[in-house]
Amino acid sequence: MVQCLECDFNIIIPKDSLEGEIVTCQDCGSSFEIMKVTDGFKLKPAQTVGEDWGQ
Numbered sequence: 744m745v746q747c748l749e750c751d752f753n754i755i756i757p758k759d760s761l762e763g764e765i766v767t768c769q770d771c772g773s774s775f776e777i778m779k780v781t782d783g784f785k786l787k788p789a790q791t792v793g794e795d796w797g798q
């Protein structure tokens with residue numbers, strides 16, 4: 744589980760997730776890219792070029 748960079752919501756990441764996969768915060772809807780680190784996962788802002796989220 745990692746914290747959303749936007750709202751600190753705890754995002755559940757499956758253990759078999761791969762680096763580079765995109766996860767979406769269930770609370771605020773932000774998308775993040777998964778980075779694998781030694782003690783689990785980290786998030787970085789996803790590249791959403793070309794997508795309009797309409798906010």
Ligand SMILES: [Zn+2]
Pocket residue numbers: 747748749750751752768769770771772773
């Ligand atoms: Zn969030």
